[in-house]
Amino acid sequence: MGVHKGHDTVPAESERTDRQRQLGETQQKSKRRIQKREKGIQEVRQAVKSLKHSAQGAMEGSERIFTELIHSIERRHSEVNGIIRAQEKAEVSRAEGLLKRLEQEVAALKRRDAELEQLSHTEDHIHFLQSLPSLCVLPGSEDLPSITVNQHVSFEGVKKSVSELKKQLEDICSVEIVMISSQMT
Incomplete structure (x- = not known):
């Protein structure tokens, strides 16, 4: 015993069986953990795939709705231009x-x-007296009608209304973007 004092000894059969059992249990735990992680990986991959599909659908729907909105705004723009042109x-x-x-x-x-000028140079007094009364009465009314052409008819009102519409749309869009963003987070 003295000579082999520093050497490792081979464990007894029962010790070795306990260690093998411990090793087997550890391997089983490790395999179960691996299976759980692999299942988790598959679930995360499936979630990513689902998320991408959902996001793509949302973008396509958003694109369609914004395209319709743009067409609607273009139609309204044409209507307003038509009203302006008619006015x-x-x-x-x-x-x-x-x-x-x-x-x-x-x-x-x-x-x-011109007739008055010509009459003023005439020397025929009878003709002068006969023509003067009819030439002294001016045609039409003496009072001139209001000679105004409204250059700003109601176009300022239209511009103001369109500007207000733009502001309202921008406000609505800002609020909706905040709501969409908060829903996403």
Whole structure:
């Protein structure tokens, strides 16, 4: 015994069986842990796949809805432009009618002025006396109608309304983005 004092000894058969049993249990625990982790890996992969599919569907739906919204806004834009054009056409027509009437009055007044000028140089007193009363009465009314062409008809109101609509849409979008973001987190 003295000579072999520092050497390792071979365990007895029962010790070796206990260690093998412990080793087997440890291996079983390790295998179960590996299986659990592999199952966890599969679940996470499936969750990632599902998440990607769900996100893709949400993006496609969002794209479709925003495209519809853009088309709706474009239609409303065309409608507003049509209203503006109709108002412009009506006001231009009114202004052109007024312009034509004023041009006719000016032409008539110039003719009358020319006739008066010609009458003032006549030496035929009978002709002068016969023509003067009719030339002294001015055609049309003395009071000129209000000669205003409203250049800002209601276009300022339209611009203000469209600006307010833009602000409301931006406010709604901001609130909805915050809500969407909070739902995602």
